[in-house]
Every structure is written in structure tokens, then in C-alpha cells.
Amino acid sequence: MSEANQVETHGFQTEVKQLLQLMIHSLYSNKEIFLRELVSNAADAADKLRFKALSDDSLYENDGELRVRVSCDKENNTVTISDNGIGMNQQDVIEHLGTIAKSGTAEFFSKLSGDQAADSQLIGQFGVGFYSAFIVADKVTVRTRKAGDDASNGVEWVSAGEGEFTTAKIDKSTRGTDIILHLKEEEKEYADDWRLKSIVTKYSDHISVSVEMLTPEVPAVEAVAEVTDAEGNVTSPAVEAKDAVPALWEAVNKATALWTREKSEVSDDEYKEFYKHVSHDFGDPLLWEHNKVEGKTEYTSLLYVPTKAPFDMYNREKQHGLKLFVQRVFIMDDAEQFMPTYLRFVKGLLDSNDLPLNVSREILQDNKITQAIRKGCTKRVLKMLEKLGKKDAEKYQGFWDEFGQVLKEGPAEDHANKEQIAGLLRFASTNEDTATQNVSLASYIERMKEGQNKIYYVVADSFEAAKNSPHLEVFRKKGIEVLLMSDRIDEWLVSHLTEFDGKQLQSVTRGGLDLGNMDDAETKEAQEKLEKEYDSVVKRIKDSLAGKAKDVKLSQRLTDSPACIVADENDMSSQMAKLMASVGQEVPESLPIFEINGEHELIKHIADEQDDDKFGQWVNVLFEQATLAERGSLKDPASFVTRLNKLMLSLTK
Structure with missing residues (x-):
């Protein structure tokens, strides 16, 4: 079979093509990292062989000194990185040098902006490894053989880094991989031993495998007799004959783990x-x-x-x-x-x-x-x-x-370190005007009001929704700080983090709000008076919301809004229900508690409404508004709109 028949042409995976183009342009200002990446890969190949050889030392093939060698050829403008590590067979070559076997690759490319400076940071996190060779080379040749395979099972991989690569079967007497970079004309500086050595010592000194380079060859020297002048003074000392010293491979890194x-x-x-x-x-x-x-x-x-x-x-x-x-x-x-x-x-x-x-x-x-x-x-x-x-x-x-949302998974996963993890958490709060999460639980406790014995928080779909929640009204009035939580994981977090430093975490969206010693006698007395006054109205609203609300109460938390819904202490919150539904979990049905603000003009107007049909319409509109504000959606928005339109029309008559 001719050599031409042995050559196979393969197309790069689409993502590889994209990565090559982005990488060549975005990392151009830091070109020398190509050598760091290739030496690092070669060292990994040596490590992998050492591990495999634990159970089969024949893989060493009578060569147990693992190493990486770097050399250059000025005349041909090439750089070669060789290792005697694990090596690759044809399947490995196609899999590792033709595809990107990384989960989330599509997401990675979706985040690229076209801004080279910004994209280079993302590409750096992605890890370009072997493909960094194309930053300085317009053609790359890889010759490799897997340890333990026959010499005739070597593989040669060749590509110009554009859209395809070729593979061919070759004879390779030694195991491991040789990567030959055919440098671009403008990258000749890398076909220089001193330049390469400086990069290796800069980036690869820490690698435990020996990284070797050739020492310069020392030419032979002929013996020369001592030369003296007429007065007998030595003008040229005798030179001893010396044989030529061939170039030798020597380690240029510390080669210590x-x-x-x-x-x-x-x-x-x-x-x-x-x-x-x-x-x-x-x-x-x-x-x-x-x-x-x-x-x-x-x-x-x-x-x-x-x-x-x-x-x-x-x-x-x-x-x-x-x-x-x-x-x-x-x-x-x-x-x-x-x-x-x-x-x-x-x-x-x-x-x-x-x-x-x-x-x-x-x-x-x-x-x-x-x-x-x-x-x-x-x-x-x-x-x-x-x-x-x-x-x-x-x-x-x-x-x-960068990592806060991941750390928030900690209290649920690591009960033994829950308190320490909680101390590392940061939140936005009503103490700040921005969504920046910079408030620790310890700093919150330091600012707690006299008589306050709980850490109050609200969970919502967004920072704006949390900041503008009607549940915060009484807390703003009393100057009590509330943590504003809007990350998707927050409801999961607080379901496992129920206290910190002896202080209970309390949601402001749950029923039975208790401000403890912060409620003065005058406030409590006014509340009791209002509850008696609205006793019959509350019963009437309960009848109108039968099957929709678990209970109806006169609110202690509202000062500006007419109504809100809250979850019963023993029921799942709306945020947790959304979280479970988003991951395909069945959400148990639970009815909210409807709270009304007896001081609000709209509630006073509804309380005076004698027409039962109109009263029911008003109550249902308020309930649905409160549901919309808390949950962000309604089961039957069309009925809500119809009811609202009907009420607005009645006000024009």
C-alpha cells in the first residue's frame, strides 16, 4: 500500500475551528505560553506512564528515565517537544487532537464577546493545551506511539490548523510523542536555544519530570606550542589538544516536585x-x-x-x-x-x-x-x-x-462546618442601596436594634423585587435591617441555615410575624383595637376567598400597601416551590394566608362596600394583585384582567 493510500483526512470538530481562530488572535500578546502548555502536557504524559507501569513495568520498554526534551532547528525554522511518556494510538490521536472533550463547550462559546482582551481571559480558563501550538506555528506535525504497542503502530498527525488534519500509520521505534512546530516566518525568535531555555525556566521549573535541552557542541582544539619573543617572554601560552565535546542533553529545570x-x-x-x-x-x-x-x-x-x-x-x-x-x-x-x-x-x-x-x-x-x-x-x-x-x-x-453562589450550597451539604460556612456568606440588605452582596451575618448582628433577637430576610426573584417587597414596610418604618436575597439558591440555603451565632433566621414573608420587644405597648394596643374593628370584615373576606386562602388576617407588617400574601409557618414558601418546579420536582399544593392593611384607604373602601358581588370582586382583585407581587404570575391571568376591567368601568359610572 502506498503512503498516499495510508493517509486519512479528518475534519476538526466545529468547536476546535472556533477555538483555534479565537486563540490565535486573542492570545497573540502572550505567545510564549505555547511552550508552557506543550511541556505541561508532555509532563502529564510521563506521569500517566509512571502510573500505568505500576501494574505493568514492561511499558517502560527498558527506558525508565522519564523526560521531556525541547530542541530547535534554525535552518528549518522548527521547534520540537518530545516526551517518552504514555503516547497515543490512532484512536487517541483523533479523539484528543481533533475534538474538545469538554462538557459545556457550547456555553463557553456563547459567552465570548468578540473583545479580544475579554475573550482571552475566558480562553485561558477553558485551557487550550495542545492547540496553543498554532499561536506560533502555521503547521504542526505530531509523531506518537503508545507505550506497549509495536513499533509499526506509530501515528503521524499533521495539520495547518485551519479546518482539517491528516493521520497516517508510521514506524516509531520509541514510545511517547514528538510535536514538531513549523514556525511562522515572523516567529523565528523561537528557533533559538537561549530563547527556549528562558521560557522553560520561567514557566516549567516546578515540573517534576526532567525537561532537557542540548548543550552547545564544543569543537576540537589542536595542540599549540608556547610562543616567546626574542627576550624569552611568553606571548602565547601553550594550548593543550582537546577532543570535540558533542552536544549533550541536560536538565534545564529543577525537576523536583x-x-x-x-x-x-x-x-x-x-x-x-x-x-x-x-x-x-x-x-x-x-x-x-x-x-x-x-x-x-x-x-x-x-x-x-x-x-x-x-x-x-x-x-x-x-x-x-x-x-x-x-x-x-x-x-x-x-x-x-x-x-x-x-x-x-x-x-x-x-x-x-x-x-x-x-x-x-x-x-x-x-x-x-x-x-x-x-x-x-x-x-x-x-x-x-x-x-x-x-x-x-x-x-x-x-x-x-465569582464563587458566592457555589459557597451557598455549603450549609446544606456540610453540616459539620455549617457555622463556619455561614460566617463566609455575604448578602445584600436594606442597609445598602445596591444589589452588592457585602453584608455578613456577623456584621448584621452587630447592627441589630435593641430588643431584636432575629435575623430577618426576604427571598424574591430579583433584587428589585426583594427591595420593593411590601413585606418590608414595617421594618423600614422601625429601622430594622432586612437581608435581601435574590439568588436562585437562596431559598434552599435558608431552609438549611436556620440560625447563626444563636440568632434565628426569620423570613418576613411568613405568617405570624413577631417583632418581640420591638413592638411597644401602644402599637400592640392599636393592633388589638383594629382587629376587633375588622372582625366582621375579615370573616366576610374569608368567605369570598374560600378555597383560595388558608386564612385572612389583619396585617402587622404593612404600612403602605393594602394587602399581601404570606406562607404559613409550616408550608413551603413560593420561592422554594418555584425552585422545586424548575428542577422537575412535584410541588405540594398549599394555600397562602391573605393579610390586609386596616389603615389603607382601599381596605376601608372595601369594608364599606355593601354589595356582596362587588365586594367579592374587590377582594379577589386585591388577592390576585398580592399573589402577582409575591409569586410573579397567576394561574388565571385572564380572569384577573376581566375582573379588574369590570371594577374600573364601575368607577366611571
């Missing part, structure tokens, strides 16, 4: 570059912690909190977790067992001395060592965030804006 070094020996820049290696994020981390734990359980953790949330943080299919090493041997990516779901944004690694080298995800699931490490790492991250919140409010606010 960064996390095994003492903290005092690692610079901030090294920690930042290592973060980019483990996270594939182009940005710097917000903060990190490096710890060695000794005692019953021995492990090293290096945990990072990113500055920016990944684009697919809310994708349920997205894998998350830490890189797991056992005794410095890489075991797996995304070991989710060591970090709770509400901290899924945390990146980094664990290196355990206690787990077995043949550990699997199934073994990790119910392992006591796993549970001890998870507990320790969770505490570590919460303390990191707690410290940041106290030390730098502005920086913490940036963290909260």
Missing part, C-alpha cells in the same frame, strides 16, 4: 506557575496554602483558590477535584472524594503516604484515610477564606462575586 520542597524555598512566582500547570488557567490564583500534615494520617496538600470562576462551574457533568499523588506517583486527575461539592472551584493536589499505589475511585469512596484528608482539606480552605475576609474585604468581595 514543587510540593515536596519546603515552603520557604518556593517563591510566589513558582507557586503561581504551578497553579497554571495543574489548573490549565492562564490567570494567577487568588490565594493558596501549602501544607505538610504529619501524625495519624500523613499527606501534603497544595490548594489554590482561583481568581476567576471557570465558565462551566455550574455544569453538573463537569468533573472536579484535586490531582492525587501517592508517594510522589501521579494516580489520577479530578479526585473529587477529597473536596466537597460546594468547594469544587478549589484546584491543586494531594500527595498521600498512606494510600496504596493501586488505589481506585471505588476504594477512595469509603476509605477512612480519604475521609480524614477530606476533612482536613475542607477545614484548610474554609480557614483560608475566613482569613481573607478579615484581612482584605475588597479582595474577598471579588472572590464572593
